[in-house]
Amino acid sequence: MGNIAVVVGAGIGGLAAGIGLRRAGWKVRVVERAPVLDDAGAGISLAANGIRALDELGVGASVRKAARGQYTGGTRTPGGSWLARMDGAALERALGAPIVGIPRATLHRLLRDALPPGSLHTGVEVTGVDHSDPGRVRVRTRPSASSAVPGDELDADLVVAADGVNSRTRAALFPGHPGPAYSGSTVLRALTEPLDLDTDFEITWGHGAEFGHIALPDGRAEWHAVLNGPAGVRHADPLGALRGRFAGWHQPIGRLLDATRPEAVLHHDIHELATPLPSFVSGRVALLGDAAHAMTPNLGQGACQAVEDAVVLAAALARGADTDTALAAYDAERRPRAQSVATAARKAGRIGQQLSGPAVALRNAALRLAPSGLAVRMILRHADWTPPRLPSPGSVTSLVE
Template sequence: MATNRDGSRRAIIVGAGIGGLATATALAQCGWQVEILERAAEVGEAGSGLTLWANGLRALDRIGLGAQVREQAMAETDAGIRNPVGRWLTRTDTAEMARRYGEVVMIHRYDLFDIMRRALPPDAVRLGCAVTGVEHRGDRVEVTHSGGVSCADLVVGADGIHSAVRKAVFPGAPEPRYAGYTAWRTITAHPVPELHDGGQTWGHGERFGIIALPDDRVYMFGVANSAPRLRGPDGEYAELRRRFGTWHDPIPALLDAVDPAAVLRHDIYELPPLSSYVLGRIALLGDAAHAMTPNMGQGANQGLEDAVTLAALLDRIESVPTALAEYDLVRRPRTQDIARRSHRIGVAAHVSSAPVVLLRDALLRLTPGRAMLRSFAPALTWQPLA
């Protein structure tokens, strides 16, 4: 049987990303036995930074990891949008944002993975375990994978935008769609302690972001309109320099501090809205359910919200299918709304027509700071279920 002899219930989480690790931690704290199946050979992702907003930090607080994360993170000090010559189009009062909604911190993605992985038993994660099938068998769920077959009372698909669980459970679900732009991500190879101004810079169909990290290194991302799978003939670092190397300071100097081999490139895809995140005893979570463009920085944060909400509902509702139905009712409208907001920001950020760019930039300069702050409220005012 899927349920253990000691009466505890068993969950299989597919995917050891941020949402999957948070789900396993939250369920374990509620008395579930958890097993994570991860197709990769290791847990974690290096080479990029991550913004944890107030809502994501509240989710981490709920599973007891918020303090550890804050110890290894750094509070955001600058925010806003400039044009390529360095003129500020809009600035965000980060102190007022923190007062209204809570703090925002930056952390190395690898450090967050390390904190979350250490919160679980050493044998909780099975690496190199690719899932090939998921199917209900009466009051349990059977998962077929490269290591054999496992059964559980609950299966959570937290396996990303190309989710094997989603494909198995909802074979007619829409496929991910290309957002129209590609992204480069990298971290400086050495500390850059004199960096003072971060934020984003918006150009014509291109933008660049700068985020200071706790060890004085700098996380950067460049985004540009592009056909999918189109690669620069001289490599990704050369393409990054070609596009952004003449933009305002400190972008050229920061690019000089990058190891060319450490530049990551990913085409940006998003998932069209699903009609449900659940089926019986199977739930989708994070990018598997609602992969969104990164324009609001909410992808990981929404996965954290999903995890603690799912665990809270399973803790208060005895019936797994009933708890999952409530999870779908609570999470799907919110995450799909935030995905739409993120999509709209991407549309504005990536206009390329010169007259439209001039209009966009003028509207940004004319928008009052308090209106910009209010625009964060739908994402940042979230609170965990009591």
């Protein structure tokens, strides 16, 4: 049949997979359940490993141009004192790439633009994936709500499941797995109107609460408020609730909330795959991104790990080995690293945002006494990653169109 792939899900990981597979010479169809991609979302930070992966996909330069480097800031207490300073320039010197902040919608658009017209199909819901025939996968689809796209049955040599933390594909492939678990924290976030900020990036830790922001290149900022609490709680007036929760905390927290339109606030409970998957591959189906290793946001590595997945998968397939061998190599390379980062993110949350009571004072004292380079070394631990090389555009005979 040829190298034909269907990517399920058009989030950051799915789009990156589509780009990478095309670079590897595959014909790619990306299907997305949402009828319209409305570019909803707030902002996102990308560490050096994510930027390097995007470079390998050929979109790193455009992302850098649309992003703002994160050089100044760090971690503070609610009263405003510094627990740790961030030296973004030192990180860039060590890694060869900066940490950047970019609106999620902008990143999504840049990834979409790197795919050829006609390869992304919206309003298509995948209802089943059958890989019982060796060497072939059959994908059953139907139009999603409010879509005029007819149902279809697609034959492929490979399916990439990038359908998120609540992945239906993962649930079907691993029916004994418990699926995503609530982390104990919920997050509210938004993009502000333009305002002046003194730092590029800040996180403030209180008791069971975190407030952070990243500055964006157009003068806006993304802020997030992460709170301990039960799942499912929502507020009629989210901004009012946050003003009450963070009353007395240092500026610019109040100014960030004041610069936010009420309708811009997003609220999501944080779920993760606390039980690691036994494999990222089942037959000719590869799991990628949150579908494979959904993690808490405490290290800012979720999107970076998804893009890493996409590059490693494409590189394994481009090496010329048969598809099954390539998928085994992808699982062997990606599963240990991604699951290790997910574990580290969970631990970071427990000693950071989720911590409460007398232990907070002990943690703060330890951070103040820590060597100045400790924060840099902690970030290097996860961001110091070199992607495998992908074929340059045009060096592989592509089957697209």
